[in-house]
Amino acid sequence: MKILYVTKALIAPPYAGCMQRTVHIARQLKPCGQVTMLAINRRFDSDSVNVCRQEFSRFDQILLRSYTDFPKRRGELLRKFHMHWPTLCGIRADRQGQALFETLAAQHDVIWFHTLGAAQPFSLPRTTPMVMDLDDLNHCKYEQSARIQTTLRFRLSAHVQSYKWKRLEREALKRYAAVVVCSEQDKQLLGGDDKIFVVPNGFTLPAEKPTCGPPDPLRLGFIGTLGYHANHHGLIWFRDQVWPLILKQRPNASLRIIGALPPEKNRVKAEGFEYLGYIADPGPEMQTWSAMVVPIVYGGGTRIKILDAFSKRCPVVSTRIGAYGIDATDNIHFLLADTAEQFAERCLQLMDNPSWGKTLADEAWTLLTQKYQWETIGVEIRNVVSEVLKPICQP
Template sequence: MARRARVLFLSQCLPYPPHTGVAARTFNILMQLQQSYDVDLVAFYRTTHQPNRRALEASWAALRQVVGSVAQPTPIPGEHSLVRRLWDHGRSLVTGRGYTFFEYDSRAFARRLRKVLRARTPDIVHLDSLDLHRWLPELPAVPITCTHHDIDSDLLRRRSRQLGPAERRYFLLQADRIERLERELCPRFAANVMMSAVDARRLRELAPGAATVVVPNGTDTDYFQPHCCGAIGKRVTFVGPTLSSYPNRDAVEFLLAEIWPRVRAVDGMTSLQLIGRHAPADHARYHAQSRVEALGQVPDIRPTLAAAGCCVVPIRIGGGTRLKILDAWAMGKAIVSTSIGCEGLDAVDGDNILIRDTPAGFAEAVVQILGDVELRRRLEQNGRRTAVERYSWSMVGKGLRDAYDAIGAAACAARYARSAGLPTSEREERRHDVAPAPPHPPAPSVPVGPPPHLAERQRREESLEW
């Protein structure tokens, strides 16, 4: 029996439970890759996903049932130490590197990655985010792919518009540094995995020569199915954690301040449910709004979605594609979204979704769906059809596996050409056999740890191994 190719998968989060956007995508991509490849997962974990040791152990155990091997998860150092976070920002300012270079700097992660590489050499390396670019020098000379959940430099610039002057300057500085990385690194990857054709086109504009493959987000169309739960009431639902996602937080504030009062002015019996992790202060503030219920993180969103007459996606910041729309489509739900919220999806205004960008227009569309049964049913049926025909994870996974098969074949051809003394283009050599080193401008030497007078305080704050 032929040996299965091996994929080393580096992730900035431990993708279980798959309740949030990035975690849901990463978990399902792992499941799809494991069908054709042996996958080794080396991942950081976040306290917003695994808040305690018990949750961490449960996530780790669950993922070991999904892929070939999962290294011991590594905490993100700055999540456990204010000193470390400040030190990382300081190093970014002094060196000219982006903040994420230091955010994911971890001795424990380095040890775990090296241990996996000593045991097994991968055929392909999958970076699940450009944030992990600092680990490129550690990787062997095999094809490397990078997933872009957003165009990160554009995302930072969009977010900066909502900030005060000082924060705006810092975010724009980081956006410039990330854009430099995108320009210099992305053409060297064997493939840049994009969420949408819109994102792929934008990356090629930023980084001429970058090879892109569109592998959109997906949904489990067997798990998320239309449910008959009796009469649909005048209930509106928004799905999205505000604790860990600035775009979702901005969306909820926009919804409550500018859209919801307009809906209530037309129909005072309409209610709103918010699903996702919220900070305690925000949770109480949301509940204080008239006919608003903040449910927090729920183990299963399907019953809440099934009872909704309309789902809303008032996103104003971000790229990629929205799993919240795909899941709602799969459930056969009528949706109102901003144009940014459904960017990159096969969303057709009036056919499978209503797209509105002004508060008044958005509120009017919500009221229209709740009051027009024929319109709602048309949107529901067409949304479900779109999810099944375009966005089931089985279809998405096949696209990624096909892309990886092509990358592997090209790498084999390049190795054969060299062994036979045949000419190989410098561009193909870079893409298929060289792990690119992260570029950076000349900068003064900066120590990897905090200055001595902060070291003892940092050690006291550390509760987990870095």
């Protein structure tokens, strides 16, 4: 069997959440047969391309035009038009790119797209079975974003984009042989159709089970790129609403922030905030945290950073939106809080009681090993392919 895997997220470190999903689903498809990766984007870096060429027996790429390739005013108008028009989500491939896609599609038995954005540039074949991995439900992200916008203009924009993505996600059920989402909640939001399959995000376990040393009672942590608006907004909410309540009780507390360093002007600054930059192996650092905070107040899909904390046996305090889609239980696997007062209280409880944090981390580790290993999830991934091919294989 030959599978064409089409994605906009290349597999090069430092891994963002979507990159981790891309690489692991593609790897779990390999037992089904030969996997060809087709990467489409406005630009590629050589490290990403080299990683992909080493990972897959065949790797092709299509370079899309960028909005910056147009005159400035025209490019900006085109970008906004594509953002809000109900049937579009980006620039189409040119004739050469479309021809390469059609050639590859004809040579493969199944096409697996990672996100609607990976399929949108092309005219799609009518005969080859196709799988659409929606990953996040974008309509949820914009629906929640509309609630926090402070101006009428941005609220209207978010509502329009929510409507647009909801329509595109619903139409995917008609267009593709199978639709993949990250959680049972997302499946039900799309109507619970039998052709919707749940493939949760997972995380690779370390070679050895991490030890739980005594954490620093004055130290909390955060992981995420602040270039992603939901992370940036969440950290601002934490700084403005939660952090003063923590400092009132623990004046010397610190929040250690791991992730690609944003420009100085985009950093969320506060007394006790320490930026560490990207760390290839954050495990030793996370072992010193009393808790990892996930103060996300809007977004779609599941937060891989929570699974990352589970794999490091680091306690987690999260909003319910931050923990969305992860089949874990409050007060057993992590602590949930949605108001600033609750969030601060939860953090202070773990700073005061490290043994409770260890108990939460132990339960979270067990959950991760039972449900969120990619080797376990791989069974569901390959089942999607089997179901898609079943009508063709039946006499």
